Amino acid sequence: MSPAGGRKGYGIMTERKPDTVSGSFSAKETAYLGMMLAFALILGYAESLLPFSFGIPGIKLGLPNLAVVLLLYRSGVRRAFWIDLLRILLNGFLFGNLYGILYSLAGGLLSFLVMAAAKETERFRFGLSVTGVSIAGGVFHNAGQIAVAAFVVETAGLYYYLPPLLAAGAGTGFLIGLVSERILITTGKKRDGL
Numbered sequence: 001m002s003p004a005g006g007r008k009g010y011g012i013m014t015e016r017k018p019d020t021v022s023g024s025f026s027a028k029e030t031a032y033l034g035m036m037l038a039f040a041l042i043l044g045y046a047e048s049l050l051p052f053s054f055g056i057p058g059i060k061l062g063l064p065n066l067a068v069v070l071l072l073y074r075s076g077v078r079r080a081f082w083i084d085l086l087r088i089l090l091n092g093f094l095f096g097n098l099y100g101i102l103y104s105l106a107g108g109l110l111s112f113l114v115m116a117a118a119k120e121t122e123r124f125r126f127g128l129s130v131t132g133v134s135i136a137g138g139v140f141h142n143a144g145q146i147a148v149a150a151f152v153v154e155t156a157g158l159y160y161y162l163p164p165l166l167a168a169g170a171g172t173g174f175l176i177g178l179v180s181e182r183i184l185i186t187t188g189k190k191r192d193g194l
Contacts, residue, residue: 033079044087065176084108102148106145111140134176138176146165
């Protein structure tokens with residue numbers, strides 16, 4: 001086993017505290033977080049290229065959430081939050097517009113808060129699995145975006161989109177959760193059955 005807690009050569013980050021004297025992270029940890037941010041940006045760009053539509057505005061696969069879920073379990077809440085925030089802002093500036101950033105921030109931050117809280121349930125017997133945490137994130141991401149859209153356009157009529165968006169969020173959250181859980185199990189961060 002390597003000092004980081006994973007198998008040798010895989011570079012798995014554990015929930016280590018930063019150097020308490022300088023408050024900084026090691027070069028290896030900084031590189032890992034930069035790589036995960038780049039991974040999330042690439043997934044966001046790939047998602048923008050996919051012709052994925054069911055005739056309802058706002059349905060996406062949520063591919064960048066794969067990086068966020070992995071970070072949540074590998075590196076902790078604080079690091080995952082900052083990478084998620086940076087990912088939303090950079091994706092918006094690179095591939096979107098100001099309204100896209102606004103909607104993504106609302107959905108992404110609400111989703112992240114719910115996932116972080118849901119992940120904490122693993123301390124109890126009734127804790128959610130990685131897939132359950134991801135489903136919660138997908139559902140609340142869409143709920144946050146609909147709430148902001150209804151506020152911006154000043155109409156409650158947008159809430160008619162809520163049921164299909166919540167179903168889509170649950171479905172895509174399930175898929176992202178399955179992939180995340182498999183990656184975490186394969187790399188040794190999670191055991192089968194959790």
